[in-house]
Amino acid sequence: xxxxxxxxxxxxxxxxxxxxxxxxNKDKLEIQKLKNYxxxxxxxxxxxxxxxxxxxxxxxxxxxMGNQEFASYLNPDTxxxxxxxNF
Ligand SMILES: [Zn+2]
Numbered sequence: 001x002x003x004x005x006x007x008x009x010x011x012x013x014x015x016x017x018x019x020x021x022x023x024x025n026k027d028k029l030e031i032q033k034l035k036n037y038x039x040x041x042x043x044x045x046x047x048x049x050x051x052x053x054x055x056x057x058x059x060x061x062x063x064x065m066g067n068q069e070f071a072s073y074l075n076p077d078t079x080x081x082x083x084x085x086n087f
């Protein structure tokens with residue numbers, strides 16, 4: 001069986017998942033929060049703005065915003081999304 005580390009907390013994950021059970025649940029809650037936010041605020045945002053508005057960390061937001069369903073809400077001009085790899 002493949003042993004990986006959880007991409008959120010670093011714990012070992014004994015499955016093909018990227019996240020442990022704890023973090024998987026946290027992700028679900030935050031993604032739901034993000035969906036609710038976008039339903040109420042249809043606009044485009046930078047990762048920094050979203051983090052300030054939702055309380056979700058920039059690191060996690062960067063992961064969520066890579067999702068196709070959120071792509072249209074990401075501000076392409078001011079986003080640091082494509083530069084995150086340099087940090
Ligand atoms: Zn975890």
